[in-house]
Amino acid sequence: MNELKEELIEISVKIFTDLGFLMPVANENLYLFNTQSCSMVYVDFIGQHNGRLYVKATNSILPVLAKNILAEDNIPPTNLQFDALKEIANIICGNILPYLEGSNKIFRLLTPQIAETIDKKFKTKRYEKIEIDIVFEEGATQILWYFTK
Amino acid sequence: MSLNVLVVEDSAVMRSMIKRILDIGDLNLNHIYESDNGDGAIKIIENNHIDLVFVDINIPVMRGDVLIDKILENPKNANIAIIVVSSESSFQMINNLLNKGVRFVHKPFTPEELHNVVNDLLSKCNE
Numbered sequence: 244m245n246e247l248k249e250e251l252i253e254i255s256v257k258i259f260t261d262l263g264f265l266m267p268v269a270n271e272n273l274y275l276f277n278t279q280s281c282s283m284v285y286v287d288f289i290g291q292h293n294g295r296l297y298v299k300a301t302n303s304i305l306p307v308l309a310k311n312i313l314a315e316d317n318i319p320p321t322n323l324q325f326d327a328l329k330e331i332a333n334i335i336c337g338n339i340l341p342y343l344e345g346s347n348k349i350f351r352l353l354t355p356q357i358a359e360t361i362d363k364k365f366k367t368k369r370y371e372k373i374e375i376d377i378v379f380e381e382g383a384t385q386i387l388w389y390f391t392k
Numbered sequence: 393m394s395l396n397v398l399v400v401e402d403s404a405v406m407r408s409m410i411k412r413i414l415d416i417g418d419l420n421l422n423h424i425y426e427s428d429n430g431d432g433a434i435k436i437i438e439n440n441h442i443d444l445v446f447v448d449i450n451i452p453v454m455r456g457d458v459l460i461d462k463i464l465e466n467p468k469n470a471n472i473a474i475i476v477v478s479s480e481s482s483f484q485m486i487n488n489l490l491n492k493g494v495r496f497v498h499k500p501f502t503p504e505e506l507h508n509v510v511n512d513l514l515s516k517c518n519e
Binding site (some may be wrong): 257258261262309312313314322323326327329330333334335336337338339340341346347348349350351352353354387 | 402403404406408409410450451452453478479480481482483484485499500502
């Protein structure tokens with residue numbers, strides 16, 4: 244589990260950095276989750292293991308992320324900001340799954356969706372959970388990865 | 393030759409990103425069509441001359457791998473070059489795609505990576 248967590252951190256940081264040009268900083272800004280409004284998206288996956296990967300972010304990150312990915316001078320509209328977060332979740336999920344499934348296995352990702360809360364079914368014993376926090380100057384993100392045992 | 397390109401991707405952000413990368417390259421582009429699903433892509437291909445298609449795998453209505461099969465099974469589409477742009481990381485799946493004769497660009501990618509694959513593919517098509 245620790246190796247999977249390390250991989251998830253490495254992959255997620257790389258994707259936020261390469262695609263969104265967000266640079267991680269020390270986790271001292273985690274309090275932001277308690278003081279700022281947040282948004283959350285998820286990607287479901289089906290394979291040898293089934294599950295869901297949530298990406299939660301303080302709303303301060305969304306406009307910067309979308310603006311950087313699109314290389315726009317202006318802040319993109321809200322729908323594109325959510326689309327950017329969904330795409331980040333999709334790419335993280337696609338990149339991390341081979342470490343769970345094995346690179347010779349075929350798995351399937353479903354279309355990313357906006358989430359209000361964590362689905363209760365993932366809080367049962369049927370699922371393993373890996374949680375990581377990544378903090379950027381622009382705000383904080385949390386990735387929650389649930390998969391069947 | 394000026395190219396007609398089709399970008400099939402459900403993420404509007406990723407479609408814009410691919411279009412922007414193509415725009416800043418040295419390709420002679422005529423028109424870039426867009427579809428957010430496989431079914432819409434088939435209709436665009438049926439009604440327009442398309443030279444190059446970018447396809448994501450995890451798209452709604454018709455998955456990207458199914459779309460590729462549909463494109464390839466029609467002899468009229470024999471000259472269409474296909475590039476898969478996906479976060480798909482299963483070697484098995486990627487090999488299955490490469491065996492169909494398509495190119496693969498893994499997300500996340502840099503503009504240079506995308507340009508290199510496009511230029512390499514188009515130079516082979518022109519040989």
